[in-house]
Amino acid sequence: MTALLAAGLLFRSAEGEQRDVRPVLQARVQSDGLALRLSDDTLRSLGVSDGSPVQLTVAYAYGPFTNVQTRRSDDAALPELRMRREDTVQPDSVIGAFFRKLHLNPFADPAEGLRAPLTIERADIAAVPSSAHGWQVALAMCLFVASFAVGPGVCVWLALSELMPTRIRSNGMSIALLVNQFVSTMIAALFLPTVGQYGYATMFFAWAGCTVVYFLTAAFLLPETKGKTLEEIEAHFGRK
Missing domain, CATH: 2.60.40 (Immunoglobulin-like)
Known part of the structure; x- marks a missing residue:
């Protein structure tokens, strides 16, 4: 964020x-x-x-x-x-x-x-813009990529693979991958029109808002699965 x-x-x-x-x-x-x-x-x-x-x-x-x-x-x-x-x-x-x-x-x-x-x-x-401005933007983008690689980029797929019940995991992961690719395609299709109408700042502020939603979801809704087997995780949700 x-x-x-x-x-x-x-x-x-x-x-x-x-x-x-x-x-x-x-x-x-x-x-x-x-x-x-x-x-x-x-x-x-x-x-x-x-x-x-x-x-x-x-x-x-x-x-x-x-x-x-x-x-x-x-x-x-x-x-x-x-x-x-x-x-x-x-x-x-x-x-x-x-x-x-x-x-x-x-x-x-x-x-x-x-x-x-x-x-x-x-x-x-x-x-x-000055060259210093360009380097600052590049640094911010590199920081985001590095943070994403150790955060949402891993956490989302790890959570999906662990939280889905064993009996539907294969189908569930297929659907999750389809949704992921669809959203990625929509982002690529909407990026340039959005930037052309509202500028780059609006786009980056919108994605910063999405990271806030992700943080709240990961912090308060996702259960801790460290050291637990898949069966224990499934039993946890079964009790819920």
Whole structure:
């Protein structure tokens, strides 16, 4: 929790300096597309004139299809930020089209994305964080990974394998693994859209809240199983 809070506060300190330039970019949209480089002229139009390195983050959408791009003015290559429908709207797969006919496909309909105009949902520009800021974020992330490896990463699977009755353990672990992979997939799918809309700080604060729930569950609801056999653990829950 401490590591996630630290990372969230670090991101918050950087994102707190962001300035909204969405109206400027939306006005530059032509033919449902936009292409720009962070040249001196572009930076002046965005209100940056002191020559300091800045970072532009843009979240945009074609109907239900969203995307996020970031560019830095101190990038030597100065790559073009290009928003095009064909790069954002993904074609439907064979499986997706089949389930869509049955009205069971939960994912976005490509037909809606092909009709929708380009909408700039968020566009923020801010100074590029210092290298010290980057090292602090990296340290917080390494601390979280190390803590997770000796905490929830082990405790959850150990608890499941010990607390499930022997007669259903194989089926129960299979279901637990399926749920775990489903949640992991949802996290990966929602990460970039959430960051694009609300920033990195919001995401890390949310996960810090999840660690509080885990701590309370592990501290007050999970029984101590050290030195006990599986049969003794099962008998303990049988008495409950």
